[in-house]
Every structure is written in structure tokens, then in C-alpha cells.
Amino acid sequence: MFSRLGYTFRETYASFRRNVTLTVAAIITAAVSLLIFGLTLLIQRGFDNLLQRWEGGVEMIVFVNAGTQPDGLQFISDALQEQVNSGTVQSFEYCDVACSLADADVVLAGDPTTRDLLDETNIPTLFKVVPSESTDVTFLRGLKEAYQTLPSVHSVTLAEDQLDLISKLQGFVSTYTTGLWIALMAASGLLIWNTIRTAMFARRREIEVMKLVGATDWFIRIPFMLEGLIQGVLGAFAAIGAMLFINWRWTEGVKDFPDSSGMTALVVVDGYQWWVALIILVFGALVGMIGSGIAASRFLDV
Amino acid sequence: MIRLENVTKSYSAEVTALRDVSFDVAKGEFVFLVGPSGSGKSTLLRLLNRQERPERGAVWVAGRNIIDMPPSRVPHLRRNIGNIFQDYKLLSNKTVFENVAFAQEVIGRPKHVIRQQVPAVLDLVGLAGKEDRFPHQLSGGEQQRVSIARAFVNRPLILIADEPTGNLDPGTGEGIMRLLDRINKTGTTIAMATHDQRIVNTMRKRVIQLDRGVVVRDQARGVYQ
Numbered sequence: 001m002f003s004r005l006g007y008t009f010r011e012t013y014a015s016f017r018r019n020v021t022l023t024v025a026a027i028i029t030a031a032v033s034l035l036i037f038g039l040t041l042l043i044q045r046g047f048d049n050l051l052q053r054w055e056g057g058v059e060m061i062v063f064v065n066a067g068t069q070p071d072g073l074q075f076i077s078d079a080l081q082e083q084v085n086s087g088t089v090q091s092f093e094y095c096d097v098a099c100s101l102a103d104a105d106v107v108l109a110g111d112p113t114t115r116d117l118l119d120e121t122n123i124p125t126l127f128k129v130v131p132s133e134s135t136d137v138t139f140l141r142g143l144k145e146a147y148q149t150l151p152s153v154h155s156v157t158l159a160e161d162q163l164d165l166i167s168k169l170q171g172f173v174s175t176y177t178t179g180l181w182i183a184l185m186a187a188s189g190l191l192i193w194n195t196i197r198t199a200m201f202a203r204r205r206e207i208e209v210m211k212l213v214g215a216t217d218w219f220i221r222i223p224f225m226l227e228g229l230i231q232g233v234l235g236a237f238a239a240i241g242a243m244l245f246i247n248w249r250w251t252e253g254v255k256d257f258p259d260s261s262g263m264t265a266l267v268v269v270d271g272y273q274w275w276v277a278l279i280i281l282v283f284g285a286l287v288g289m290i291g292s293g294i295a296a297s298r299f300l301d302v
Numbered sequence: 303m304i305r306l307e308n309v310t311k312s313y314s315a316e317v318t319a320l321r322d323v324s325f326d327v328a329k330g331e332f333v334f335l336v337g338p339s340g341s342g343k344s345t346l347l348r349l350l351n352r353q354e355r356p357e358r359g360a361v362w363v364a365g366r367n368i369i370d371m372p373p374s375r376v377p378h379l380r381r382n383i384g385n386i387f388q389d390y391k392l393l394s395n396k397t398v399f400e401n402v403a404f405a406q407e408v409i410g411r412p413k414h415v416i417r418q419q420v421p422a423v424l425d426l427v428g429l430a431g432k433e434d435r436f437p438h439q440l441s442g443g444e445q446q447r448v449s450i451a452r453a454f455v456n457r458p459l460i461l462i463a464d465e466p467t468g469n470l471d472p473g474t475g476e477g478i479m480r481l482l483d484r485i486n487k488t489g490t491t492i493a494m495a496t497h498d499q500r501i502v503n504t505m506r507k508r509v510i511q512l513d514r515g516v517v518v519r520d521q522a523r524g525v526y527q
Binding site for chain 1 (some may be wrong): 351372377379381385391404408452489
């Protein structure tokens with residue numbers, strides 16, 4: 001058992017040394033593709049954070065002045081209910097102090113200084129409104145103007161003001177980064193496959209002897225699979241390091257954005273990046289192991 | 303130990319390597335396979351360790367028809383068969399000791415067994431004291447002895463040798479044959495393909511002659527002709 005393990009590690013190490021250039025190329029390609037994969041997930045998550053308050057068809061948010069008394073809130077609620085009854089508004093939902101603070105955690109994730117200024121006493125609560133007709137811009141702007149005149153209303157924001165641009169940006173970035181990481185991942189898998197094929201070709205005589213003296217295919221295959229696995233894992237670690245660094249730099253950079261930019265939620269600071277790191281590690285290991293396993297099986301008869 | 307029953311092996315519609323070949327080899331026997339190039343000697347040896355499979359017939363090795371053997375069992379079959387080649391097939395980056403130990407390592411023999419058995423077999427083939435040399439530091443005859451040591455270290459039931467003296471001068475070839483004869487006397491069955499008339503005539507072992515894939519002569523204590 002231990003002699004086999006020793007053999008496996010020795011052979012893997014020897015193979016690494018024999019194929020340094022190809023191995024480094026495979027690791028770098030794996031790292032770049034996994035990095036783009038990780039960044040794609042983080043970007044999508046950032047956009048999701050940015051758009052979270054607009055989920056469920058919400059087209060309009062009515063911000064209420066901080067400290068508004070219950071009768072003030074009831075007045076706005078009654079006005080909205082009238083719109084529901086008349087068919088102008090499909091539904092609405094009140095987001096109280098706790099809900100608004102949670103919302104601010106996401107929206108101001110990239111601007112902790114501003115977030116820290118908000119508490120139960122000064123945060124504006126809000127009503128999320130789903131209008132009946134969400135595609136008619138003139139209609140929506142009319143509604144906005146009507147709600148702005150209500151007492152205790154601080155401001156009204158239309159989804160159209162932010163959503164359209166962000167959605168387009170999200171679609172564009174997601175499509176191209178996804179396409180890019182899939183292509184690079186395939187390149188990385190093929191490069192690992194080629195490294196293993198070259199390693200096996202260099203050792204064809206050894207493999208022939210191994211087979212003739214009775215080594216099983218798995219015994220021959222495992223050092224090559226381990227080599228591919230290590231390449232994938234090293235690539236993954238490099239990608240994780242780079243991704244965390246880029247994410248940190250971006251988060252720091254977003255703090256300097258003006259609040260009015262509407263981009264302060266385009267960050268990932270909720271621990272999601274560690275899940276992405278884990279996914280990258282598993283993905284890198286799998287691509288390395290499967291790519292090399294297929295190559296090892298394919299070229300076992302060298 | 304070995305039985306071929308009506309074995310036919312073709313490489314293509316035009317090339318038939320063996321036609322309806324049948325013979326038995328008893329345990330501990332030494333058999334020369336002779337015949338011109340392309341007569342089917344090497345193909346026949348390759349059938350014995352399942353490097354090739356015939357279109358028709360049966361190949362029995364140590365009581366098992368290896369034609370129907372599942373691929374997962376083939377490594378176990380090969381552990382009972384030692385292979386010796388004309389070009390030695392030694393691993394140039396490994397020392398004499400490592401080349402021989404390799405045959406034990408890949409089938410999972412423990413280190414202490416390897417440390418015990420490799421020197422013993424190197425002593426048997428006359429290479430004691432040369433454990434740390436690399437193949438390029440050895441003569442052709444010595445390299446073939448390493449190859450024999452590697453083939454024999456796991457004490458196989460059968461040794462198959464494909465022209466083991468083909469690259470050696472007559473004197474060295476004789477030394478190799480004396481070594482194979484010693485191994486044969488331990489009870490190991492040996493099947494050896496050769497073109498070396500002098501060796502066959504000197505050894506006077508069983509001779510199976512092939513011509514265009516057909517057995518044309520099977521003679522006990524035969525000569526080359």
C-alpha cells in the first residue's frame with residue numbers, strides 16, 4: 001500500500017519535472033479561465049445585489065421621510081390601495097425599518113461609511129410598487145409625479161431610471177464573460193490533456209514494460225491523473241488569489257463612488273466570494289482530473 | 303502449460319499471421335519457435351500474453367483459455383509470464399537495480415521483498431555488483447541479462463523470449479542461452495523465437511517451425527534445418 005503510494009507520488013513528481021514548460025502553461029491557462037469563471041460569478045452576484053430591490057416586478061419605490069408617524073404611513077398606504085382598487089396599481093408592499101435596514105445592507109454594501117450613518121431613527125422606510133402597466137413610460141412618470149405630492153413622501157424612484165441600463169450591462173457582461181470562461185476552460189482542459197498525452201508519450205516504453213509485467217491500467221493511470229489534478233488545483237489556487245485580490249480592490253474602489261452613481265451595491269462582501277473560491281477549487285480539480293484521466297485512458301496503449 | 307487449438311490470427315484480409323495452429327507445451331519445457339521473418343513467430347508469442355487476440359481458436363495458458371479472459375484479469379495473467387526482447391526494453395533513466403525492481407514495484411510487492419529478491423536475481427544472472435549502473439554503462443549481453451532478471455524476478459511460470467540473442471555476438475548469445483537453460487531447469491517453461499541456427503542446433507530442445515503462419519514441423523530435440 002505505502003510502496004504504491006510512494007511510487008505514485010514519485011512518478012507524479014518526476015513527470016512534473018520532465019514537462020515543466022507544458023505544465024506551467026497548463027496551470028496558467030487553468031488559472032486564467034478559472035479566474036474569469038470566478039469573476040463572472042461575482043459580477044452576476046454584484047448585479048443581483050444591485051437589482052435586488054427591483055425583484056418581483058417592482059417598478060417604483062416610494063421613499064417615506066424618516067420618523068413618519070403611523071397615520072402618515074396609513075395615508076400613503078390608503079392612497080396606494082385606492083390605486084389598486086382602480087386597477088392602476090397591481091400591488092404594493094411596505095418595507096418597514098428592519099426591512100429597509102436590510103435593504104441598505106445590500107444597496108450600500110460598497111459604501112460602509114454611508115451605511116454606518118443609517119440606523120432605526122433616520123432610515124427612510126419605503127413602499128415597493130408594482131404598477132399594472134409597466135411598459136408605458138409616460139404612465140409610470142405620471143404616477144411618480146402623483147406620488148411625490150403625497151405628504152411624508154421623501155422621493156420616488158422609477159426602476160426605469162436604473163434598471164434599464166443595469167440590465168443591459170448585466171446581460172452584456174454575463175454573456176461575454178460566460179462565453180470567455182467556457183472557451184478558456186475548454187482550452188485549459190485540452191492543454192492539460194495534451195500535457196498528459198506528452199507525458200505518456202515520453203514514457204511509452206515504461207508504460208509498455210509496466211503493462212507487460214502485469215501492472216493494472218489504474219496503477220498506470222493514477223500518477224497521470226494526480227498530475228492533472230495538481231495542475232487543476234494549482235491553477236485554481238492562483239485564480240482564487242487573483243479573484244480575491246481583484247474583488248478587494250473593486251470593493252475599495254466602489255467606496256469612492258458618489259452615492260448618486262447607484263453603483264454602491266455592485267460589490268460582493270457577504271461571504272459569497274468564499275463559496276465562489278470553493279467552486280473554483282472543485283471545478284479546477286475536476287477539470288484537471290477528468291482531462292488527464294481521459295488522456296491517460298486514451299493513450300494507455302502507447 | 304500452454305495449449306493452442308486451431309488458432310488463426312489475421313492482421314487484414316491479405317495478411318494472415320497464423321493459420322489453424324495447434325500444439326501443446328508441457329510445464330518446464332523449452333521450445334524454440336523457428337522460421338523465416340514474417341512466419342508468425344512473434345505473433346504467436348504475443349498471443350500468449352494477450353497482446354494480440356486470434357480470430358479463431360483457443361489459447362490456453364496455465365489451464366485458462368485467455369481469449370475469453372476479461373481485460374481486468376489480463377494483468378494477473380501477465381504476472382505469470384516473463385518477457386524478454388531482442389532490444390531489451392530497459393528504462394534508460396533507471397539503474398540496473400531499479401529496472402529489475404520496477405517489475406516488482408508495479409505489481410505492489412513490498413519494499414523489503416524487493417530489497418531481498420532483486421539482488422538475488424541479479425546474482426543469478428551474473429550482475430552482482432553492477433546494481434547501480436545505468437543501461438548505457440553496460441554491454442549488450444549485460445543489458446540482456448538485466449532484461450532476463452526483470453522477466454524472472456517475479457518467478458513467472460512461463461518466459462517468452464523474442465529473439466533474445468538477435469543483437470548479440472555468438473559468444474555473448476551462448477552465455478544468454480546458458481542462463482535461460484539454468485532458468486528452465488528451475489521448472490520455468492520457456493518459449494523462444496529465434497533465427498540463430500547455431501543456438502538451436504547446440505541446445506537440442508523441442509523445435510516448432512512455422513512457415514507463412516502454418517506449423518510445418520514440431521520436433522523433440524530438434525535442429526534448425
